[in-house]
Amino acid sequence: MAVIKEKAECCTLLVDELYGQLPARVYATLFQRGKLSVRLISQFSKLSARQVKNGLCVLQQHNLLFYSVDANSGEAEYSVNHEYAYNLVRTGKILEMVDNSYGPAGRDVMQNLLLLGQTRISDLVAAYQAKINEVNNDDAWLNDKKPELAIKSKAQLNSVLCRLIEAELIDVIHSKTFQSAHEIEKQVHREVMDVYFSNGIKGTKAKIEFEQRVAEGLRKVREESKTLKRKLAQNGGASKRRKLAVGNETNGAPEEEEDLDPALDPRQVIRINYEKCIVELRSRRLVQYVNETLGETTGYVYGQLLKQLTKNISRCKSDPLIDALTPEEKVTPSVTTNEILDKVKTSIDLTLGIGKIPSKSISKSAAERLTPLAPKDKIPFMNQDDSDDDEEDGDYSDSDEEMDTKKENGDAPVARMSRPEQLRQHLLLLAEGHPGFVRHCGEDEWTVDFKPLxxxxxxxxxxxxxxxxxxxxxxxxxxxxxxxxxxxxxxxxxxxxxxxxxxxxxxxxxxxxxxxxxxxxxxxxxxxxxxxxxxxxxDTEQAYSSLIAKCYATMVHCLQVLEVRRQKDKDVLSLAKRTNVKGKEKDMMRDESYARFAKFLKDERLLMAEMMRIDDTLALLQDY
Amino acid sequence: MADRDKIQILKDALYEAARDHGSDQRLFTQRDLLDMQVIPQDNIGLLMQVIQILCDEKLFVGNTTASGLSWRWRSREDAKKYTSLPNSEIMMVYAMVDEAGADGIWNRTIKNKLNMADSLMKHCIKYLEQKGYIASMKNVEHPNKKMYIKANLRPSDRATGGPWFTEGELDTAFINELQEIVFDFIKQKSTYTSHGGGAGVPGVGAQGGGAQQREKNPKKGVVQGTIPHSEDISKGTKRSAGEISNDDTAAPAPAKKTRPGKPQLLPLPAGYKSYPTVSDIAKFIHHAGITNNTTLSEADIQQLVDVLYYDGLVEPVKVNGRKGYRVTRIPKQDPRTCNQRRLDHDPTKGGIVTSFMGVEPSASGLMEAPCGRCPVYDMCEEGGPVSPSNCVYFRRWLDGDEVQEQVISI
Structure with missing residues (x-):
C-alpha cells in the first residue's frame, strides 16, 4: 500500500477536520508506520491505550480502517483505508448528486449515513422513528412552523433505502469489509491452494486455473456486499413499477408504492458505497464536458444515456486481477435510442442545440456509420487518425451520392424530423469525431468506451x-x-x-x-x-502524477489555511458556539464580532468549495 | 585540320542534342550520349574527345554517380562566366557556389572543401562579388553563418524560411493575423449561428407534432419576422441555406437555453459534408487577396492550420475520407470575428487578453487556488520559511476581494 505523502497528509487533515484531533493523530501514526496494533499505536503516538481505542472506534465506525487479527499474537492490527478517507471530501458532491436523482428524502438518508458511518438498519429506522414521533407529538397544532421532515414515515424510509440499495449507492457490510484488498487476496489465495492445489501448482495450465479460481473467489467476496440488492431483485416484481416514481417522492409518492417494498432485514449493517458514487460523479463530469463542447441539449441527452448505461456498472476502473479473466463480463452494455427516448423529459426541445442545414449537405452514411468494435488500446496521444478508416471510404461516398439525389427530389430542404430522429441527431453528433463520447455500436444501439474516453x-x-x-x-x-x-x-x-x-x-x-x-x-x-x-x-504520465500530488498538496494547504483562520477567530467562534447565541448570531453578537464571524464563514465556504473543485480535477486524473 | 573541324561540329551537335533531351539538371551517361546518334558509329574514342572539349569549355559538367561517370550541360551564358574568370582558384570557388544552388554555401565549407588559404579565398570571393557573379545571403537556419549564392538566383525557401519569414526574421504579426483569418473562416464555416432573436413564432414547441404541422404548410408563420419572406417561400426550393435555417431555429432557440437576442453558435449535425478543408482555406485566402506579395501554398496553410490544431482551437473531422476542420468547444465560442472582438474589447475593463481567437481555457479548481500559480510552491510547507499559515497569496485571495466589497458598499 503505497500512498504519496501529500495524500496521507490530506487524508489526515480531513479526518482532523471532520472527526477531531484524536482520531487524526491515530490516523497520522498509522499512515507513517503502516500496520500497527493498539499497543504500538499508543507507543508511537504517545497517546494512552484508552485514547487510542477511542480514536480507533471513531475511525472504524466510518470505515476508515482495515484490520486483521494476527494469527500468532492474537492481536488486532490496524491499517488505513485511505481511499475512504479521501472520499470524505466528496461528501458534498455525493449528496448533491443523490438529491438530484432521488430527491431530498434520499439525500437526507444519505447524509445521515455519512454522519453516522456504517449503521444497522434497525438503528437507522429507530432514529428516524424517534424524529418523526417528536415532530408529531411536539404540539403540532401549537407550532405552525414545525420543521419539514424529509422522511415522513417508516415505510417511506424503507422505500428510499430500497431505491438506494438498488442503485448500489448503499451496500451491506460483511465480514471482509474491514480487510484490505491485499489481505483478502492473500486469504483467497490460501483457500484456493488448500482446496484445489494441495500438491502445489505445476505447469502453466494449473497456473491459469489457479488464477481463475482466485479471481472467482475474489469476485465472490466482492459480490457479498450486494446481498441486499440481490434480495430486492428477487422479489423485484414491484421494482419495475416503482421506477416510475423515482424522483417524484417529494410530492408524496403514493403510499401503496411504498408498501410494495419488502421490509429490509433490520439486522443488516449498511454503509455508503463510494465506488458506485464515483461512477455517478463521473457521469456528471462527462455531461459537464459535453455541455462545454457540444451544447446543453446534447449534454442532457448524454446524461440520460449515461444514466441508462451505468446502471450496471459498479466501478469506474475494473480490477485487473478480478476482471481480466472474465470475457463474458467484458461485453459492454449498450442502450437503444428508444430506451433513451423513454427517459427524456417531454419538456426538452430536442430541436435545439444543433444547427439546421439542408439534408443535402449531410452525408447520411458517414454520420450513421457503425463501429461495432471497441477501439483497440492505442498508444495515447500518438497520432491516431488517418489509420484504419480510409479503405471503407470509397464505398461510402458512392452510396452517398445516391442518397443525396433521392433527398433532393423531396423538396424539403431542411428535414423536419420526428422526435426519435431528433434524438438520434444528438447521439450521432456525440458519436462523431474526437473524443468519442459515444460509439454507435449497432443499428440504433449506443455504448460508451469509458477507458479511451x-x-x-x-x-x-x-x-x-x-x-x-x-x-x-x-x-x-x-x-x-x-x-x-x-x-x-x-x-x-x-x-x-x-x-x-x-x-x-x-x-x-x-x-x-x-x-x-x-x-x-x-x-x-x-x-x-x-x-x-x-x-x-x-512525459504525460509524469505530468499526471505531479499534478495529482499538487492537487493533494493544495487541498492540504487549504485545510491548513482554514485552521489558521479558525485559530485567529477563535474567540468569535467560541462565542458563536454558545447555546444562547447559536442560531441568532446576528442579533446577539456585536457588529464587529459578527462581521468577523461572517467573514470566517465566508472563508470557510470558499476554501471548502475550492477543495471540491480541486477534487474535480483530481478525480478525473486518477479515479474516473 | 579537318579532324578538329569535325570535332567542333560534333561538339556543337552533341551540346544541342543534350539540351534537347533534358533540363540542365539531367545527368547523361555515356550510353545516353551515344544513343543520341550524334557520334558516328558509336565511336567511343571520338565521344571522349568531344566531351573533353565540352568540359574544357565549361559547357558540360562532369559528375560521378554510383553507376559511373555522367555529365550534364550548362548554358552558354554560364559557361561564359566561367571562361571569363582569370584563374582556376576563382573558378573553383565559383563552381562551389554554383553547385550549392539556391541553398547557398557557407564560406567555411568552401574553404574546407577546396583546402584553400584564407586570404586567397577571400580574394576570390571579393573578385566574384565585384564582378556581380555571387552575392552574400542570410540563412534563417544559421543566421550567423556567412553564406554565398549565385547572384542571379533567389534564395530557396529553406534558406529564407518560406513565406513566414521577412528578411530572415519570423514574421509573427503576419502569422498571427493570418491565423485569426483562418480561424474565423473555419469558425464561420463549421458552426451554425443561431440568432436567439425575438421574432416570435408562437407555439413552435418541442413536440414532434408541431414540427410535422409545420412541414405540411410551411407558409404559416415559420419565417422570421421583419422582412416579408412570403414570396421567397412561394418560390419554394430556391432559398439559400442560410435563410432557411434562420426561420427554423430562430424561433425555438430562445425557449430555454439562450438569452434572447444574443446570437449563439451551435454545432452542425453529424455527417456534415462541408467542413472546410485545407484546400478550401487556401482557396479562400487566395481569393481574398490578403497576401498579395506572398503566395501561400496549400502546405503553408496546412502548417498554419496545424498550429491552430496544436493550440486546441480547431479539430479535424473526417467525413467520408474528407478531412475538414471545425472549431472546438462550439457553444462557448464568441460569434464575433477576432477583429471585431479586438475592436469591442475595452482595455480599461481589466484583464489582459492575449489572443482574440477561441475561448479561454476551461477553469480548473487547481489553477484557481493560489497554489496553482504559486512561484514558491516547492518549498511551501508548514514549519518552513514559506508555509500556508503565513501565505500572502492565500491572504490576498481570501481577503482581497473583501476589501473591494467594502469599498463598494460604502
Missing part, C-alpha cells in the same frame, strides 16, 4: 492546466511534442511557427514546471555537450 478527457484537463500555466503557446509546444514524439529545437521551431527566443523561453519555463523534459544525445564517445543533440519531450 476518460484518457482523452484526462489529456484535455492537462491541456487546460498547461494553457493556464504556460499560455496558448506553451500548449501548442506540448501538443506538438505529444503527437510527434521527441524533437530537436529546430524541428519544434518550424512546426510551432514561433520565434527562437520565445520558443526557448517558453520551453525553459515549462521545463521548470515539469511539463517538458530534455534528453541529451551525444554524437560520439566524448559526449561533448557542444556537439550533443538535445531533444525535447514530454
Amino acid at each position: 476518460m484518457e482523452n478527457l484526462r489529456a484535455t484537463e492537462l491541456d487546460s492546466i498547461i494553457e493556464q500555466t504556460s499560455g496558448r503557446q506553451g500548449l501548442r509546444l506540448i501538443r506538438i511534442l505529444r503527437t510527434k514524439g521527441k524533437l530537436g529545437e529546430q524541428a519544434l521551431q518550424s512546426l510551432s511557427l514561433m520565434r527562437k527566443v520565445d520558443l526557448q523561453q517558453k520551453m525553459l519555463e515549462m521545463r521548470l514546471v515539469g511539463f517538458a523534459h530534455t534528453q541529451e544525445v551525444p554524437r560520439d564517445n566524448k559526449a561533448d555537450p557542444k556537439k550533443s543533440i538535445f531533444l525535447w519531450y514530454c
Whole structure:
C-alpha cells in the first residue's frame, strides 16, 4: 500500500477536520508506520491505550480502517483505508448528486449515513422513528412552523433505502469489509491452494486455473456486499413499477408504492458505497464536458444515456486481477435510442442545440456509420487518425451520392424530423469525431468506451492546466511534442511557427514546471555537450502524477489555511458556539464580532468549495 | 585540320542534342550520349574527345554517380562566366557556389572543401562579388553563418524560411493575423449561428407534432419576422441555406437555453459534408487577396492550420475520407470575428487578453487556488520559511476581494 505523502497528509487533515484531533493523530501514526496494533499505536503516538481505542472506534465506525487479527499474537492490527478517507471530501458532491436523482428524502438518508458511518438498519429506522414521533407529538397544532421532515414515515424510509440499495449507492457490510484488498487476496489465495492445489501448482495450465479460481473467489467476496440488492431483485416484481416514481417522492409518492417494498432485514449493517458514487460523479463530469463542447441539449441527452448505461456498472476502473479473466463480463452494455427516448423529459426541445442545414449537405452514411468494435488500446496521444478508416471510404461516398439525389427530389430542404430522429441527431453528433463520447455500436444501439474516453478527457484537463500555466503557446509546444514524439529545437521551431527566443523561453519555463523534459544525445564517445543533440519531450504520465500530488498538496494547504483562520477567530467562534447565541448570531453578537464571524464563514465556504473543485480535477486524473 | 573541324561540329551537335533531351539538371551517361546518334558509329574514342572539349569549355559538367561517370550541360551564358574568370582558384570557388544552388554555401565549407588559404579565398570571393557573379545571403537556419549564392538566383525557401519569414526574421504579426483569418473562416464555416432573436413564432414547441404541422404548410408563420419572406417561400426550393435555417431555429432557440437576442453558435449535425478543408482555406485566402506579395501554398496553410490544431482551437473531422476542420468547444465560442472582438474589447475593463481567437481555457479548481500559480510552491510547507499559515497569496485571495466589497458598499 503505497500512498504519496501529500495524500496521507490530506487524508489526515480531513479526518482532523471532520472527526477531531484524536482520531487524526491515530490516523497520522498509522499512515507513517503502516500496520500497527493498539499497543504500538499508543507507543508511537504517545497517546494512552484508552485514547487510542477511542480514536480507533471513531475511525472504524466510518470505515476508515482495515484490520486483521494476527494469527500468532492474537492481536488486532490496524491499517488505513485511505481511499475512504479521501472520499470524505466528496461528501458534498455525493449528496448533491443523490438529491438530484432521488430527491431530498434520499439525500437526507444519505447524509445521515455519512454522519453516522456504517449503521444497522434497525438503528437507522429507530432514529428516524424517534424524529418523526417528536415532530408529531411536539404540539403540532401549537407550532405552525414545525420543521419539514424529509422522511415522513417508516415505510417511506424503507422505500428510499430500497431505491438506494438498488442503485448500489448503499451496500451491506460483511465480514471482509474491514480487510484490505491485499489481505483478502492473500486469504483467497490460501483457500484456493488448500482446496484445489494441495500438491502445489505445476505447469502453466494449473497456473491459469489457479488464477481463475482466485479471481472467482475474489469476485465472490466482492459480490457479498450486494446481498441486499440481490434480495430486492428477487422479489423485484414491484421494482419495475416503482421506477416510475423515482424522483417524484417529494410530492408524496403514493403510499401503496411504498408498501410494495419488502421490509429490509433490520439486522443488516449498511454503509455508503463510494465506488458506485464515483461512477455517478463521473457521469456528471462527462455531461459537464459535453455541455462545454457540444451544447446543453446534447449534454442532457448524454446524461440520460449515461444514466441508462451505468446502471450496471459498479466501478469506474475494473480490477485487473478480478476482471481480466472474465470475457463474458467484458461485453459492454449498450442502450437503444428508444430506451433513451423513454427517459427524456417531454419538456426538452430536442430541436435545439444543433444547427439546421439542408439534408443535402449531410452525408447520411458517414454520420450513421457503425463501429461495432471497441477501439483497440492505442498508444495515447500518438497520432491516431488517418489509420484504419480510409479503405471503407470509397464505398461510402458512392452510396452517398445516391442518397443525396433521392433527398433532393423531396423538396424539403431542411428535414423536419420526428422526435426519435431528433434524438438520434444528438447521439450521432456525440458519436462523431474526437473524443468519442459515444460509439454507435449497432443499428440504433449506443455504448460508451469509458477507458479511451476518460484518457482523452484526462489529456484535455492537462491541456487546460498547461494553457493556464504556460499560455496558448506553451500548449501548442506540448501538443506538438505529444503527437510527434521527441524533437530537436529546430524541428519544434518550424512546426510551432514561433520565434527562437520565445520558443526557448517558453520551453525553459515549462521545463521548470515539469511539463517538458530534455534528453541529451551525444554524437560520439566524448559526449561533448557542444556537439550533443538535445531533444525535447514530454512525459504525460509524469505530468499526471505531479499534478495529482499538487492537487493533494493544495487541498492540504487549504485545510491548513482554514485552521489558521479558525485559530485567529477563535474567540468569535467560541462565542458563536454558545447555546444562547447559536442560531441568532446576528442579533446577539456585536457588529464587529459578527462581521468577523461572517467573514470566517465566508472563508470557510470558499476554501471548502475550492477543495471540491480541486477534487474535480483530481478525480478525473486518477479515479474516473 | 579537318579532324578538329569535325570535332567542333560534333561538339556543337552533341551540346544541342543534350539540351534537347533534358533540363540542365539531367545527368547523361555515356550510353545516353551515344544513343543520341550524334557520334558516328558509336565511336567511343571520338565521344571522349568531344566531351573533353565540352568540359574544357565549361559547357558540360562532369559528375560521378554510383553507376559511373555522367555529365550534364550548362548554358552558354554560364559557361561564359566561367571562361571569363582569370584563374582556376576563382573558378573553383565559383563552381562551389554554383553547385550549392539556391541553398547557398557557407564560406567555411568552401574553404574546407577546396583546402584553400584564407586570404586567397577571400580574394576570390571579393573578385566574384565585384564582378556581380555571387552575392552574400542570410540563412534563417544559421543566421550567423556567412553564406554565398549565385547572384542571379533567389534564395530557396529553406534558406529564407518560406513565406513566414521577412528578411530572415519570423514574421509573427503576419502569422498571427493570418491565423485569426483562418480561424474565423473555419469558425464561420463549421458552426451554425443561431440568432436567439425575438421574432416570435408562437407555439413552435418541442413536440414532434408541431414540427410535422409545420412541414405540411410551411407558409404559416415559420419565417422570421421583419422582412416579408412570403414570396421567397412561394418560390419554394430556391432559398439559400442560410435563410432557411434562420426561420427554423430562430424561433425555438430562445425557449430555454439562450438569452434572447444574443446570437449563439451551435454545432452542425453529424455527417456534415462541408467542413472546410485545407484546400478550401487556401482557396479562400487566395481569393481574398490578403497576401498579395506572398503566395501561400496549400502546405503553408496546412502548417498554419496545424498550429491552430496544436493550440486546441480547431479539430479535424473526417467525413467520408474528407478531412475538414471545425472549431472546438462550439457553444462557448464568441460569434464575433477576432477583429471585431479586438475592436469591442475595452482595455480599461481589466484583464489582459492575449489572443482574440477561441475561448479561454476551461477553469480548473487547481489553477484557481493560489497554489496553482504559486512561484514558491516547492518549498511551501508548514514549519518552513514559506508555509500556508503565513501565505500572502492565500491572504490576498481570501481577503482581497473583501476589501473591494467594502469599498463598494460604502
